[in-house]
Amino acid sequence: MHQTISPEYIKFINAWHQIMYIATGLSLVLALVLYLIHVFKLSAIKTYKGKYDYIRLNQIKNYQFVGFAVAAAIFFYGNTVGDITVIKSLIYIFVRSFISLCVAVLFGYVIFLILKFYYPTKMENRLRRLRYAPRISKAGNEMKLLSEEEEDVHLDEGMQAEENVFSVDYDVWVDEQTDEVHIEKYSGYLEALECGSCGFRTLTLQSEEITREATEEHEGELIKHYKCTYCKAQRHTKFPIAKVLKSINEYKLPEDYVLKGQRRVKSIMIEIVSTKGDKKEYFFQNTEQVAEFLNQFEYDKDKEITT
Numbered sequence: 001m002h003q004t005i006s007p008e009y010i011k012f013i014n015a016w017h018q019i020m021y022i023a024t025g026l027s028l029v030l031a032l033v034l035y036l037i038h039v040f041k042l043s044a045i046k047t048y049k050g051k052y053d054y055i056r057l058n059q060i061k062n063y064q065f066v067g068f069a070v071a072a073a074i075f076f077y078g079n080t081v082g083d084i085t086v087i088k089s090l091i092y093i094f095v096r097s098f099i100s101l102c103v104a105v106l107f108g109y110v111i112f113l114i115l116k117f118y119y120p121t122k123m124e125n126r127l128r129r130l131r132y133a134p135r136i137s138k139a140g141n142e143m144k145l146l147s148e149e150e151e152d153v154h155l156d157e158g159m160q161a162e163e164n165v166f167s168v169d170y171d172v173w174v175d176e177q178t179d180e181v182h183i184e185k186y187s188g189y190l191e192a193l194e195c196g197s198c199g200f201r202t203l204t205l206q207s208e209e210i211t212r213e214a215t216e217e218h219e220g221e222l223i224k225h226y227k228c229t230y231c232k233a234q235r236h237t238k239f240p241i242a243k244v245l246k247s248i249n250e251y252k253l254p255e256d257y258v259l260k261g262q263r264r265v266k267s268i269m270i271e272i273v274s275t276k277g278d279k280k281e282y283f284f285q286n287t288e289q290v291a292e293f294l295n296q297f298e299y300d301k302d303k304e305i306t307t
């Protein structure tokens with residue numbers, strides 16, 4: 001028992017497919033354009049430091065948009081598959097749309113997961129290459145990157161204070177023939193707030209004080225005491241504590257880090273894995289830095305490590 005297929009219906013299906021093919025093409029063009037804009041913008045930046053900042057700030061976000069455009073293309077193309085079935089009944093158009101949507105969302109989500117968990121490590125490697133690629137001075141000489149011990153003479157006290165709390169990391173490049181100095185500022189491993197008095201990123205949390213306990217009925221109140229490690233200015237900020245507190249299994253860091261033969265240590269890598277499975281690598285030049293870092297490191301439960 002077959003339904004008779006009206007010529008209007010066939011016309012409608014054909015028009016529908018035409019629109020979907022055009023939308024597929026447009027989505028793919030959009031994906032390509034978004035990708036090319038990213039590549040062109042990046043290649044227009046001349047300095048390694050500029051490229052570093054651009055990639056760190058925009059690359060993952062831009063790739064995600066490219067991923068969304070491709071997902072849209074998958075959705076539209078899915079709406080053209082299997083004409084013969086669709087011609088039998090209108091209901092198949094909706095079934096097909098729904099399946100296409102599922103496949104497209106799945107694709108978009110997979111891209112999101114890759115960009116969130118797998119890709120950052122790859123990107124970090126590229127960033128590291130950009131950061132440590134030899135700089136060229138105005139005189140055309142290859143500059144030398146000073147070690148943490150050597151660079152302090154070129155940094156003012158505020159900058160050193162920022163480095164000591166790991167909020168900012170300065171790279172000092174020197175042309176040994178002309179004494180040209182080039183200082184680059186990078187985000188450090190730990191968060192420190194900008195001090196309202198001196199303007200350096202040296203405001204660190206000193207202590208927390210619970211002024212009202214949270215119960216199941218009422219929010220609590222917490223006062224955080226901050227102190228600038230450079231100009232010693234203080235700040236006290238109130239925070240509400242959520243009603244119901246869940247216990248959190250905090251990751252415990254190994255405490256006693258002793259490494260003999262400091263002289264022969266080139267670099268130390270620390271990998272910290274959170275209970276959620278995020279991994280983060282940190283690089284240091286000597287064990288004093290590591291000890292100091294571990295001392296200040298706290299796996300902040302409100303915030304993911306994103307630096």
Ligand SMILES: [Zn+2]
Nearest residue numbers: 195198228231
């Ligand atoms: Zn200050």
